[in-house]
Amino acid sequence: MTTTGQAAEHEPVARVLPMLTVPHLDRDFDYLVSADQSDDAQPGVRVKVRFHGRLVDAFILERRSDTDHVGKLGWLEKVVSPECVLTHDVRRLVDAVAARYAGTRADVLRLAVPPRHATVEKRPPPHLEPLTPAPVDAAGWSVYTGGERFVAALQDGRAARAIWQALPGESWPARLAEAAAVTVNSGRGVLAVVPDQRDVDRLHAAAVDRVDESRVVALSAGLGPAERYRRWLAVLRGDARLVIGTRSAVFAPVADLGLVVLWDDGDDSLAEPRAPYPHAREVAMLRAHQVRCAALIGGYARTAEAQALVVSGWAHDLTAPRQTVRARAPRVVALEDSAYAQERDPAARTARLPTMALDAARAALTRGAPVLVQVPRRGYVPALACARCRTIARCRHCTGPLSLPSRDAPGALCRWCGREDAALRCVRCGSDAVRAVVVGARRTAEELGRAFPGTTVITSGGDAVVESVPHRPAVVVATPGVEPVADEGYGAALLLDSWALLGRQDLRAAEDTLRRWMAAAALVRSRADGGLVAVVAESAIPTVQHLIRWDPVGHAEAELQSRTEVGLPPAAHIAAVDGAPLAVDALLDAADLPPQAELLGPVDLPVGARRPAGIAAEHPVNRMLVRVPRDAGLALAAALRKASAVQSARHDQEPVRVQIDPLHIG
Template sequence: MVVQRVRASVDPVARVALLVPLAHLDREFDYQVAQEQSDDAQPGVRVRVRFAGRLVDGFVLERAATSGHAGSLGWLDRVVSSEPVLTPEVAALARAVAARTAGVRADVLRLAVPPRHARVEAEVPPKPTAPPPPPEDLPRWAPYPQADGFLAALREGRAPRAAWQALPGEDWPARLAEAAAVTVAGGRSAVLVVPDQRDVDRVHAACARILGEGSVVALAAGLGPAVRYRRWLAALRGQARVVVGPRAAAFAPVTDVGLVAVWDDGDDNHAEPRAPYPHSREVAVLRAHAAGAGLLVAGHARTAEVQALVESGYARDLLAPRAVVRERAPRTTALADTDEQLARDPAARAARIPAIAFAAARAALAVGAPVLVQVPRRGYVPALSCARCREPARCRRCHGPLALPAAAGPDGAGAPVCRWCGVTDTAHRCTACGGRGLRATVVGARRTAEELGRAFAGVPVRTSGAEEVLATVPASAALVVATPGAEPVAEGGYGAALLLDGWALLGRADLRAGEEALRRWMAAAALVRGAEAGGQLVVVAESELATVQALVRWDPVGHAAAELASRAEVGFPPAVAMAALDGVPAALEALVASAELPAGTEVLGPVDSTDAPHGAQGWERLLLRAPRAQGRALAGALAAAQGVRSAHKEADTVRVQVDPHRIG
C-alpha cells in the first residue's frame, strides 16, 4: 500500500546540505517536506534523504516556498531529530572555511557537529545558572598597558582584535578566563581554543573558579560520545556561555559569540590532519570577523601569521613594556655544545651537557628547586647545513631545504637537491657566510634520564613524554626531563631550565624551523622563575643565531617580524598564498592544467611527496604560489577543478592543502 504524501502548507521546500564528501556535490539540494514533517523539519535539524538511490545524512539549511529546480523534487525521508544542531552562524562558518581551504563543506560540517547521541538529546536539560559577575578590577592584566581598552571593549560587546604576548611566568589560563568572564558580563559568549588536553584542563579549571561550573564546558574527543555530546548541547542551548577545547572547539555553537581566543597557534595540534585541513587560527579569524566578535591570539611566542595580522592593522599588539619583560624573564645563557665545553667538568661530560648548564642545574638543586631539562624528540629527518656557520642550506630558486638524494650513496657524494622544487644545486654557496661546504645537522637527542641520574646522584629524576605526560611537579629538588610540549608546571616555577641539542630543532628541514624552535624554547622558559628570583635558562645552541638571540632578549615580536620579512623576500606564506598538491604525477598535471589559476600563479616542483598516505605509491608534490590578494581565487580555482575531477569519477586522488602548516 502506497501512502500518498501531502506537501507542507507553509514553505514546502527544504534546502538540504548533504554530508557527501564529493566536490561536485558541494551545494544545496531541494526536497519536498511532508505536512507531518513540517513542524520538525526546521533549519538546522538532521535529516535523511534519498540521493542517487541511497539514503544519506544532511542538514536542513532553510525552508522556502518554491524551488528553482525545474524537475520533480524528492521527499525528505525522515527528520532524524527536531534539535536544530546546525546554527546559522556555524553553517555560514562551515561554508567560509570550505571556501578558504578549497575543501568540501560536508568535511567541515563533520568537524563542526559531533555525531548524535539520542539518549543524551532526550535528557531534560538543567536550568542555566547566572554566572557571578567578574571582578571589576583585574590587576593581573596591569603589566599590559593596552589590556584595559581590550577588556573594556569586550565588556561593551564590541569586537577588539589583539595579539597577546604573555609574559614569562604568566598564569595565562587565569588571564584567558578573566577575558571570557568579562565577555560573559557583557551578555555574550566566549570560545577558548587550546592545543591539547593538559591546556584544556587548566583553562577549564580557571574559568570554573571565576564563572562557576555550570557556565563553562570543556570539549575534547577523549570524553566519550555521551559526555561530549551533552556538553556540546549545553553550549548549543545557551546553558554554558564559555567553551574550552582543542581545535574542533573553534566551531562550538555558543549563543552570540563575543570572544574567540586561540592559545599558542604555532602548535601543530591546531592544524587539522583531515580534509580540508583548516587551522584553528584561521577558523577563529573567520568566525570573529563574521560574527562581530573579539579575537585574541595569544602565546609566549609569535608566528609569522599573527605578525601579519598585526602589521596589516587587523589586530593590535597586547604587550608588556621591556622593563617588565626583563624583570620576569630568567637570566639566559646561550652556548654551543662543543667538546671543549664538555671537557671542563668530568660530571658535565658524564651528563653530556656543557659545564655552564651543569653548574646552573646544580645551583638550582642546591636551593631545593626543580630543574627542567628539555630534550628534543627523536627521529627528525636529517638535512644539510653550512659546514662553516651551520646556517640551514637553502635552494637558490625557491628557498626550500636542500638534502642529499638516496642516489648520493653511503658516502654522501653527490649534489644536493631541493626537497620542494626538485632543482639540483651543483654549486651551492651559503647565503650567510659564502661557504661551499655542507654537513649533516644534528638529528634527535642523545641525552637520557639515566645519564642525568648518574651525573646527579641522589636527585630524583622524573620524565614527561609520549608514554606519560606529567601535568605538575612539586616544588622540590628534582630533575624533570621532558620532550617539547610535555613540560609539566612546577609549583613556584623551576629554578633552572636546560634546553639541550638546539640543532635538533634549528636544523629541521622545515620552513618554520626557527619559529618552532623559539616557540618550544619559550614555552619551557616561561615555566622558570624570573631573574630576580634566581631563575636561570641555558640553551645549547650558537649564540649568534637570530633565533637564539630572540630567546636571550625575550623578543618574540622582533623574531616574528624578521620571519615575516624573510618569508616575503623568498615568497612563502603568509606573505603569499600557497597550495600544496599531492598525488600521482598524471593526476597533478591534469588538475593544474584544468584549473583556471589566477594571474601570477607559479608552479614549483614536482618533487617526491614526503607526506603520502599509507600504501600510496609514486606520489609527488607540487606547490602553487600566488599573490596574497589572489588567495581566495586560488582556492576557488582548485575547488572547481576538484569538482570536475569528482564529477568525472577520476580514480586518482589529489590532496589539496591551502597555506599548509608544514611545507618542508
C-alpha cells in the same frame, strides 16, 4: 520508507545539503516536505534523504515555496530530530572555511557538528538559575601596554582584537579566564581554543573560579560520544556561556559570541589533519570577522602569522614594557664562541651536556629548586645508525626507522610496523655495531641520574605526563609541550639537542624552536630570583639571540620579513597539490588559476608527509605547489575547488589532495 502523503501547505520545498564526500556533489538539492514533517523539518535540522537509491544524511538549509529543479522532486525520507543543530552563524562559518581551504561543506560539517546521540538529545535540559555576574579582578592585565583598555573594550562589548605577548612566568590560564569572565559578565559568550587536553584542564580550572561552573563547558576529543554531545547541546541551547576546547571546538555554536580566544597558535595540534585541513587560528579569525566580535591570540612566543595580523592592522599589540620583561625573564646563557671559552671548556661544542649546563643545574639543586631538562625526542634511543659507516638503521620489512625502546631491550624495534630485529646488521658494511643518532628522554634521564647521584629524576612525556612538581631538588626531564609546572618555579632549565630542532628542513623550524624554548623557559624563576636557562647552542645563532634577549616579537618580525622576501606564507598563499603525476597535471590543467599564479614543481612527496588516501604504496606521489599573492588566495582556492569537482565527476583520475597553506611545505 518513502513518504507519499500530502505536501506541506506552507513552504513545501526543503533545500538540503547531503553529507556526500565527493566534491562534484557539494551542492544543494530540493526535496518535498510532507504535511506531517513540516513542523519538525526546519532549517538546521538533520534529515535522511534518498540519493541515487541510497539513504544518506543531510541538513536542511532553508524552506522554500518554489524550486528551480526541472522534473519531479523526491520526498524527505525522515526528519532525524527536530533539534536545530546547524545554526545560521555556524553555517556561514562552514561556507567560509570550505571556500578558504578549497574543501567541501560536508567535510567541514563533520568537524563542526558532532554525531547525534539520541538518548542524550531526548533528555530534558537541566534547569539553570539566571547568571549572576560576579566582580572580576583583572588587575593582572595592567602590566601590559593597552591591557586595561582591552579589558574595558570587552566590558563594553566592543570588537577589540589583540595579539598578546605573555610575560615569562605569567599564569596565562588566569589572564584568559579574567578576560572571559569580563565578557560573560557583559552578557556575551566566549569561545577559548587551546592545543591539548592538558591546556583545557588548566584553563577550565581557572575559569570556574571566575564564572559559574554550570555555565562553563569543556569540549575535547577525549570525551565519549554521549558526554561530548551532551556538552555540545548545552552550548547549542545557550546554557553554556564559556566554551573551552581543542581545535574542533572553534566551530562550537556559542550564542551571542563576544570573544574568541586562541592560545599558542604555533602548536601543530591546532591544524586539522582531516580534509580540508583548516587551522584553528584561521577559523577563529573568520569567525571573529563574521560576527564582529573581539579576538585574542596569545602565547609566550609569536608566529609570523600572528605578526602579520598586527602589521595589517587587524589586531593590535598587547605587550609589556621592556623593563617589565627584563624583570620577569630568567637569565639565558648559551655556548660562547670566544677563544677563551673554548680553551676553558674545549669539549663544549661536542658535548651533549657541557660544563656550563651542568654548573647551572648544580647551582639550582643546591638552592633546593627543581631543574627542568627539555629533550626534543621521547623514548630511549629513537633512532639508530651503524657505528662504522653511520648508515641509518631501517626495518627489513617496511624500511621504517629502528629504535631502542629501553636499555635492556633484546633488540631494535621498528617505529612504523612494530617488528623487532634481534640480529641487527648494517645493510651497507655488514657491521653489527650500532650507535645512537638521537637520544630520547628516558636515556637522558639515565645519564642525568649518573651525573647527579642521589637526586630524584622525574620523566614527563608520551603516556606518562606529569602535571606538576613540588619545590624540592629534582631533575625533571620532559619533551616539549608536556613540561610539568613547578610549584614555585624552576631554578634552572637546560635546553638540550638544539640541533634536532633547528636543523630540521622545515619552513617553521626556527619559529617552532623558539616557541618550544620559550614555553620551557617561562616556567623558570626570574633573573632576580636566580633563575637561569642554559641553551646548548651557539650564541651567534639568531634564534638563540632572540631567546637571550627574550624578544619573540623581533623574531616574528624577522620571520615575516624573510618569508615576504621569498614569497612564502603568510606573505603569500600556497596550495600543495599531492597525487599521482598524471592526476596532479589533470587537475591543474582543469583549474582556471588566477593570472598571478606561479607553479613550483613537481617534486617527490616530502619525507614524513602522509600519502593521499586511495593511492597504492608502490605508486609514485608528486607534489606541485601553486603560489599566489595574498590578495588572490580566495581566487586560488575557488579555482582548485571547482577543478576538484570537475575531476571528481569524470571518475577517470586517481584522487588528488589539495591543502591550502599547509604547515609543512617540505
